[in-house]
Amino acid sequence: MNNPAGNAAMSQRTPFNKPKTARGEATKKAILSAAERVIGARGYNDASIGQITSEAGVAQGTFYIYFKTKEEVFSELVLEMGRLVRHTISDATQAISNRLEAEQAGLTAFLEFVQAHPDLYRIVQEAQFVDPDAYREYYSAFAEGYRSGLTEAARDGQISQGDPDTRAWALMGIARALGEQIVVFGNKAPITDLVDTAYDLIANGLKP
Amino acid sequence: MNNPAGNAAMSQRTPFNKPKTARGEATKKAILSAAERVIGARGYNDASIGQITSEAGVAQGTFYIYFKTKEEVFSELVLEMGRLVRHTISDATQAISNRLEAEQAGLTAFLEFVQAHPDLYRIVQEAQFVDPDAYREYYSAFAEGYRSGLTEAARDGQISQGDPDTRAWALMGIARALGEQIVVFGNKAPITDLVDTAYDLIANGLKP
DNA sequence: TCGAAACATGAATACTGATTCATGTTTCAT
């Protein structure tokens, strides 16, 4: 879609209609939460406003007090997922100075998060088609943090040399694929097993 | 004799309404090709039957001579992508007995394919939401081939030990992420650069 | 306490777009 007046440092996307009262705050939260469940379960297009408001226990028109369109509630969910998952991983890796250890801890935290929030995970994936801008923002913010971490680690000799951008995408691809195993394919293997194998691959490669 | 439901090991999904004449064959091909372009460009939901038939140069009703529903044409495109991409990679790796070399060649072939067929690539990704069964079939067929190759290579000592399933998903995740860079994020880096970095990671890992 | 702003309702609107169908036209085996 169009991005008029695209300020570079614009992180916030027009958070209008902020509720003014506690009651409104609660209602908006209820709608967002219902939307997460309904859209996560049925997908964006099969989820109707009626289902969402009914699940939230409010009238259909109430939806439009807090969201301008159906797409807007979706975007907010993608934003929320971005904040939550970055926060989660940051928490899990903050204290770890060794990059490879941080890699392992971050991957574990990510997989635990998606296991706990499968609806949010699916929504982010679907954003690729429903709201490409939100998807790009989510993904780019992630990649940027990853890249700078890898650059630093390579400078400090903690890891070998190699293009940090490509490496960041590859590592994110691994995390995504394992997350998909859990959420989409219903893989029941313990997360530690997945992480152990993946970490060995990331650290040592396939060579004998 | 020509029993359409004949073969025992047929996991294929009812390829009914096969055209009976050359004319019909050509029309169906035109619709499929138009659908690939229109759905690839606008996404499944924003693509209308009218756009597809108009692009194909036939009347709207003609669509339903060859496809029972809108979803059916989508499924056929996913199937086609699966066939094409497996064939492409198989061709590129057939003659290579060393697994690591095959990995490199296969990744290159895959990325070249998605660069040449961005519409098909997007359609497969969207299948996750539009036709989960088709998506699962596509992905599983891929993973199975991957896994058996890794199992063999580990047995022969060409690569180190490690759970082949998890490794297969991780490697597919890398390939997908790089494909997405090219198709979705418009990354213009030469494929060989991407492959060089990714291959080094796959072969040697991040350890210094 | 009061009234203006915020919030809530749900029926009515408005529009899109998939699918059908009655009616022609073309193909091809005989």
Place this chain on the structure above:
DNA sequence: ATGAAACATGAATCAGTATTCATGTTTCGA
């Protein structure tokens, strides 16, 4: 050469659902 099957047409149908709106109800600061 011929007629039955296959193919083609595009206007009409039909259902779903996002969004609006006129009308209440609740909140909360002054």
